[in-house]
Amino acid sequence: MKPENILRLFQDTAERRGEEACLRFKQGGIWRSLSWTQTLAQIKQLSEGLKKLGIQSGDRVALLSNTRYEWTLLDMAILSLGAVTVPIYHSSVSEEIQHILNDSGAKAVFAENSTQLEKVLKAKANLHNGLQKIILIDGKVMGDGLITFDEFKAQAEGVESDFGVRIRQIELDQLATLVYTSGTTGPPKGVMLTHGNIAYEVDAAEKSFPIDPNDVSLMFLPLAHILARVIQFFQLKVGFTHAYAESIEKLLEDIGEIKPHFMVSVPRIFEKIYTKVMNDVEGGSGFKRNIFYWALEVGKERSDYVLKGKPLPSGLKLRYSVASKLVFSKLHKKLGGRIRFFVSGGAPLSKDIAEFFHAADILILEGYGLTETTAAVNLNLPDLMRFGFVGKPLPYIEEKIAPDGEILVRGPMIFKGYWNNPKATAEALEPDGWFHTGDIGEFDEQGMLRITDRKKDIIVTAGGKNVAPQNIENLMKTKPIFSQVVVHGDRRKYLTAVVTLNPDEVKAKAKELGIPFENYSQLVQEPKIYDWVKKVVDEINHELPKYETIKRFAILDKDFAIETGELTPTLKVKRKVINERYRDLFDSLYSE
Numbered sequence: 001m002k003p004e005n006i007l008r009l010f011q012d013t014a015e016r017r018g019e020e021a022c023l024r025f026k027q028g029g030i031w032r033s034l035s036w037t038q039t040l041a042q043i044k045q046l047s048e049g050l051k052k053l054g055i056q057s058g059d060r061v062a063l064l065s066n067t068r069y070e071w072t073l074l075d076m077a078i079l080s081l082g083a084v085t086v087p088i089y090h091s092s093v094s095e096e097i098q099h100i101l102n103d104s105g106a107k108a109v110f111a112e113n114s115t116q117l118e119k120v121l122k123a124k125a126n127l128h129n130g131l132q133k134i135i136l137i138d139g140k141v142m143g144d145g146l147i148t149f150d151e152f153k154a155q156a157e158g159v160e161s162d163f164g165v166r167i168r169q170i171e172l173d174q175l176a177t178l179v180y181t182s183g184t185t186g187p188p189k190g191v192m193l194t195h196g197n198i199a200y201e202v203d204a205a206e207k208s209f210p211i212d213p214n215d216v217s218l219m220f221l222p223l224a225h226i227l228a229r230v231i232q233f234f235q236l237k238v239g240f241t242h243a244y245a246e247s248i249e250k251l252l253e254d255i256g257e258i259k260p261h262f263m264v265s266v267p268r269i270f271e272k273i274y275t276k277v278m279n280d281v282e283g284g285s286g287f288k289r290n291i292f293y294w295a296l297e298v299g300k301e302r303s304d305y306v307l308k309g310k311p312l313p314s315g316l317k318l319r320y321s322v323a324s325k326l327v328f329s330k331l332h333k334k335l336g337g338r339i340r341f342f343v344s345g346g347a348p349l350s351k352d353i354a355e356f357f358h359a360a361d362i363l364i365l366e367g368y369g370l371t372e373t374t375a376a377v378n379l380n381l382p383d384l385m386r387f388g389f390v391g392k393p394l395p396y397i398e399e400k401i402a403p404d405g406e407i408l409v410r411g412p413m414i415f416k417g418y419w420n421n422p423k424a425t426a427e428a429l430e431p432d433g434w435f436h437t438g439d440i441g442e443f444d445e446q447g448m449l450r451i452t453d454r455k456k457d458i459i460v461t462a463g464g465k466n467v468a469p470q471n472i473e474n475l476m477k478t479k480p481i482f483s484q485v486v487v488h489g490d491r492r493k494y495l496t497a498v499v500t501l502n503p504d505e506v507k508a509k510a511k512e513l514g515i516p517f518e519n520y521s522q523l524v525q526e527p528k529i530y531d532w533v534k535k536v537v538d539e540i541n542h543e544l545p546k547y548e549t550i551k552r553f554a555i556l557d558k559d560f561a562i563e564t565g566e567l568t569p570t571l572k573v574k575r576k577v578i579n580e581r582y583r584d585l586f587d588s589l590y591s592e
Contacts, residue, residue: 003199007080007167010236014040017239024243025069031257044163046077048156053108053133057082060104060178064088064097064120065112069244070137071223072232074110080167085177087224089569090116091562098123101131103190103420104178108133117141172196178419179226179371190419191371198233200412201374204394205234208379213239215261218254220245222569227345230375231264252334259336266346268571270364271477274353277331278480279504295323299359328360341365345376346570348451350474351388366390368451372435374413378449389448405440406455457575462493465547472548481505481536484560486578488586494551496589498582500559521557530555552589
């Protein structure tokens with residue numbers, strides 16, 4: 001049977017869940033809730049407000065905002081009219097906003113605050129698409145075509161809603177959203193996703209996820225990203241409670257207060273938690289270090305039994321109970337104490353980091369998907385998982401490996417094509433429905449998929465060796481000293497890298513070595529710091545084949561950032577940007 005569209009599924013859930021908490025968010029330092037009944041009522045009101053603005057089926061409406069509960073309400077209100085949601089990352093600069101508004105032909109845009117409004121107004125001067133309305137979510141505003149959120153909502157007060165009738169007229173093949181890729185390799189392209197793509201993805205997730213309607217999840221990923229958006233739709237179908245984190249900076253604090261049962265994240269967050277734990281361990285006494293590493297070995301021994309489905313020997317049970325009490329319970333407490341599992345997506349998760357968390361009895365289920373596949377097409381499951389792999393295909397999905405190693409995917413979650421870009425669509429989608437992911441991978445004997453690299457990222461050295469840089473970078477980032485690593489070497493005689501360091505690690509080492517310093521930028525230029533980093537790089541090189549070793553490297557004086565264009569909003573490194581921005585530095589690493 002075909003699934004229903006997400007709006008019908010949400011209405012059914014809202015009527016069933018009633019006064020239970022649907023959405024939670026912080027206002028004035030206090031966590032507040034919207035019940036399912038209130039959420040449905042607010043979406044209906046916003047839907048009528050959009051109708052008053054003249055929004056009709058097929059019109060595009062943009063959302064330029066950080067993740068917040070209003071984002072979800074507006075998204076559903078737009079979709080309820082048969083209109084098309086166009087998410088824009090809150091970190092986007094004016095030029096990117098201009099491109100998306102022009103390309104999509106958006107009729108209206110919701111801007112979160114004065115900062116985002118300023119970017120829209122700057123872009124508006126160069127628009128040729130007839131943008132009619134700008135609605136400011138937070139703050140006051142005056143000007144032609146500008147209205148506040150309160151004014152927008154007031155338009156629908158007392159209006160009789162035909163919401164229930166309208167949402168039953170939306171067909172699965174109708175366009176639901178244009179999601180612009182974050183552009184790690186070029187200008188963003190508008191990925192066309194239909195109501196059917198969303199409905200099948202949510203259905204596949206429900207068939208795979210062990211989620212209870214009484215669970216609580218914490219959302220912090222940008223809702224402009226398809227992974228966060230699918231979890232939003234999944235929640236509205238299943239009926240569990242969604243809490244919205246205040247920010248990435250306050251994430252651990254919010255986790256401690258909300259105590260989620262599960263969370264969806266990107267690998268960078270796990271890397272940061274891992275680094276913090278390892279820093280604390282190395283900064284502690286020798287006695288505490290010894291206890292930690294003993295507990296970690298016990299945890300890994302237990303993990304091996306669990307993954308193989310074998311019962312734990314009584315001696316191991318006892319040792320793990322002690323290890324958990326002395327060491328791992330502290331990490332569980334920081335993560336709220338109720339976490340059953342995390343889901344990791346958006347970029348490859350280091351196998352070593354996944355193993356570390358599992359040793360602490362914290363399950364991270366790594367998945368795989370793209371914007372073009374409506375997020376996940378593969379997922380590890382609690383009863384079928386393997387570190388370093390992204391799991392078996394979800395229901396409805398077919399997968400195969402092309403002769404050149406590229407992963408091809410087909411199924412009802414695959415996008416319709418790229419908006420206004422038939423050439424790019426033809427390159428990505430075969431006539432019989434197979435989508436070229438651009439990723440290289442392989443299956444194991446159980447049909448579990450392993451991603452080995454991006455097709456375009458593979459380095460071919462001057463000696464003809466094929467190198468997957470992400471594998472080396474992920475290995476290096478398991479060392480607390482490193483924050484970011486980008487490996488370079490295409491058509492070169494050896495590999496090099498630019499690295500950024502964790503300031504706390506560097507400052508602690510400087511004190512240990514007796515190096516006076518005023519700031520971090522000064523420290524990374526110290527020869528003794530370079531020698532210390534080189535020693536760590538040499539240790540890593542011993543674990544790699546000779547052609548994959550890092551022969552020379554450079555230390556940058558600041559970390560990569562979204563604001564500088566070096567990271568995507570989901571914290572993936574923009575390799576092309578790094579290679580171009582530091583071209584002279586890379587060239588210097590090859591000078592004799």
